[in-house]
Amino acid sequence: MLAPALSILILFLSSVCGTGLESIPFRFYEELGNGNGTSVQCGNDVKSLLDGLKNLDRWALEMADSTAKIPSGILRGNLNQFGDFDECLGVNGNNLIGQYCLVAIQLKQNPFDNDIHAYHQVKNNLTDLGHRLPKFSTIYWGVCVPSSCKPSDIASAVEAATFGVHDLEVLVENDMCRVKRTESKPSNQFDWVRSVLAFLIMISFMVGQGALTCSEEIDPDLERRAHLALRIARVVRNSFSPLKNLRALITPPSKNSFKSLDGVRALNMIALLICHMFMAKMFLPYLNKTEMSKNMSKPWLIIGRIAYLYTDSFLIISGLLAANTLCRSSPIKSIISRYVRLTATLGIVMLICSKYLPDMNDGPMWNMVVTRHAELCYKSWWRNLLYIQNWFGFENMCLTHTHQLAIDFQLYLLAIPLVYLLRKSKTVATAIIASCMALSTILRYQAVKTNNLATVVYFGSNVSQLNRTFDLTYTLPTHRATVYLMGLLVGYWMHQRGRLNLNKSQVRTAWLVAIACGMLAAFGPYRLTDKDYLYNSTHLALFNAAAPILWSVFVLWTIVATDNKSAGWFGALLCWRPFVTLSKISYAVYLIQYPVFFYFVGSARGASLNSITAMFDVGQMLLVGALSVVLTLAVDMPFQKIGKYVSDGHYEKIKLY
Incomplete structure (x- = not known):
């Protein structure tokens, strides 16, 4: 031997x-x-x-x-x-x-x-x-x-x-x-982060147990006379109740408005999840990487390159909901409730990504895609908590995908005076909103044309160009305001009136127009999938200006038509009950997906054979889903209830989402 x-x-x-x-x-x-x-x-x-x-x-x-x-x-x-x-x-x-x-x-x-x-x-x-x-x-x-x-x-x-x-x-x-890792932290060093997490987990178990064993019914007069600490304890107990949150996760909302919203949100979440997964997978070495690129040059695969439009769908939905919320409640209360709900979940994810994720594994690319990002979070976490991270550059951003949260929050602040104007003078407010939408469209066109940007990744696009695109148009609320304001106007109209007076022929015509707008927005830049594509700033500038508007027409008509029972089988699909749960975990999915995807990128040890099944990793998607359910039940839903209590000053049966 x-x-x-x-x-x-x-x-x-x-x-x-x-x-x-x-x-x-x-x-x-x-x-x-x-x-x-x-x-x-x-x-x-x-x-x-x-x-x-x-x-x-x-x-x-x-x-x-x-x-x-x-x-x-x-x-x-x-x-x-x-x-x-x-x-x-x-x-x-x-x-x-x-x-x-x-x-x-x-x-x-x-x-x-x-x-x-x-x-x-x-x-x-x-x-x-x-x-x-x-x-x-x-x-x-x-x-x-x-x-x-x-x-x-x-x-x-x-x-x-x-x-x-x-x-x-x-x-x-x-x-x-x-070199090989060793335990560098002294055993007597106080880990305040882990202590805080342990305290939160203990409180969650305690109030969860209380919610399972204690009656929810309390005499209203007794509750009003109760000490503040007792009222707060009841709010926390009800907020962290595992049975109530699980029931809310799978139960459709009792409201009749925006029936298709869960379906629209869920489908765009899935599309965005797949786009981001494919992008992360391209970091990996493959035995046949050239073949992978050839396969991705098929024209119909442009749908995997227009993540820009899928994120616009969430801004459209936010505009719709903002109009509905601001017409029914105080702006200050809505801001407080919104901030508490969003920030609690965001803070937990940032904490895990910056403090614990870097030590969970290792690999050749681990420091590149995990540790460097954790260091960014150590330096700039406070920007995320103020929702201003989008103004400091894509390369300097903690959880880069959370630029969408910052844009959404900033546009929500803009929506407050606009909804107030709509209630005072529809004509003046509509003129102002239309002017803002036109200005935003011009800014999108001018940014791409002047700076040679690319909101769609094409063969030959470069990293510096894409970073400039993020900084100069994609992460700016002034450039993304058009679709949000379109959603705001339609949401206000649906709150005030919301009914269509169209006959069947007019409905069919409207569907044809909406579908044509959606197809043009999605497949208009199909040439960008060609390996021999030559950059054309005018072509991409037109897409950046027009595609969000065309896509918004399709999405908004779908929502309005479904609410008015004019969407046929497609409307029935969007109202499919499983979409309710997917919609409710969409925020957690959005936050968790990048840490999960780059965990596997960073820990990869070598080249593998690329295939459709390798790119479409069901295991990773299931892991993202499972973690999102846990995060939604343990953090998102409880803090949504707590946010409502903080803003309203009293606890009642809060209808989630």
């Missing part, structure tokens, strides 16, 4: 002396140990490594073995090679500890550029921040070196090892090198 094993090791070591392309990973060690541009300690440790390889020392073999090698299938996009992350971190011998580094390499000129880089679905520079947008132009290569070597030592050695092979740039960032 020993002879075959030695033969394999000899073949393995013989590649060190090779002179071809396959010897690059081993020439890297020679360059790292020769002392040119390398720290003294690193050079000495690498020389010990090379001696260990010649002596067939296990620790040395593990270090060399865990470094990535030239693979097969390069022309199919199989160029990102992570090596063996866990084997590297387990190296410990001859007073040397293994250090894993993920090297970023960018080829300057390459005759097989499209094949290697999967047609550059998203181009990038080497220094572009990649914690939320995938990089197709960068090659990631895992190397295992002694812990004494610095990132600059590794970058210099890679450049020297590849000299003459190709013109390239190399970057090794400090946080992309790591």
